[in-house]
Amino acid sequence: MARIVGEVMTREVVEARREMSFKDVVRLLDRYRISGLPVVDDDDKVVGVISETDLIRRQAARSTGLLTRRLRLPPLGRSARRAAAAARAGTAGELMSTPAVTVHPEQRIADAARVMERHGVERLPVVDEEDRLIGIATRRDLLRVFLRTDDEIRREVHDEVLTRALGPSAHGVTVSARDGVVTLEGHLEHLDDIPLAIRLTYRVDGVVGVVNRLTVRVPSGPVGPAKGPSGPGPEHR
Known part of the structure; x- marks a missing residue:
């Protein structure tokens, strides 16, 4: 019957630690030709996810911050403060998106695909009952199941x-x-x-x-009229 995430997930996962630097994260993505990875703590529990989008946002924020300082433009409120925080981010723990969207290995692949679509992500860390990382399921992994003849x-x-x-x-x-x-x-x-x-x-x-x-299926043979309860009928005079 329906297959589960544990059957298609990749068990060898490229991961980052909170303290890993921005440059080391970029090197990992480039070396393994991946577009994102989970961030884990010292207990191997998933605490966030870093994607290429997070890295590009950081670089864009740095460029905007430099231009603002050069032109001495006034601050732009809350969004500007968030951009400034992204620009200052230098470690995986500061860059990651959190909380991470995760799945369990016993979940149906169709359900995992819906989670992926709902949250607009390309990969889902697979965790055990204690939220420890045990694998990764990518969009390509899940789509392979639907390419059946x-x-x-x-x-x-x-x-x-x-x-x-x-x-x-x-x-x-x-x-x-x-x-x-x-x-x-x-x-x-x-x-x-x-x-x-x-x-x-x-x-x-x-x-x-x-x-x-x-x-x-209709039973074969003639179907007689329905019979009422047994016993004497009404007395006719």
Whole structure:
């Protein structure tokens, strides 16, 4: 069924310490050709994240500060003070964005992708139950899961949803997939099985939509009128 973050994360993580200098952070990003890294404390707990954006913002703030001093311009309020603080930042602890947005290894990849999109980040530090760094999940790691072929998706829906989860109730149900959209067609034994089949199909990695053509199987043979409670009927005079 759905894959989890721990299956796709990178376990060898390039990290920074709070006291690491601006130049050393830049060297790390350049050496490993990455665009960001987590910052950890002495207990390996994630305390922040540094991205190229943070570094560029620092350099831009320094340039603005130099120009302001050269021209003797008046201060610009709170935003100017924040820019001045960024310009003075010289260590990873001063440059990092905090708190860090993190995930746990047992979280579903689809959920991690939503977290990444919601916060507009390119990578998510993966932490254990004590917030210690154990891996990193990048946007590319998560997207690989959604690059499955339609045939792979169809087989998993058939094997895991119809055969394993629904069992005999799904006998005769057919499944097809095109561009990640799965179509379920046929008869199920029980009405409650229809939303269950749709929900489980959506949880299969790579599925982007479900077309529901399922109905409830009608029992064979004539169906007689419903009988009321047993016992003598009303007396007619």
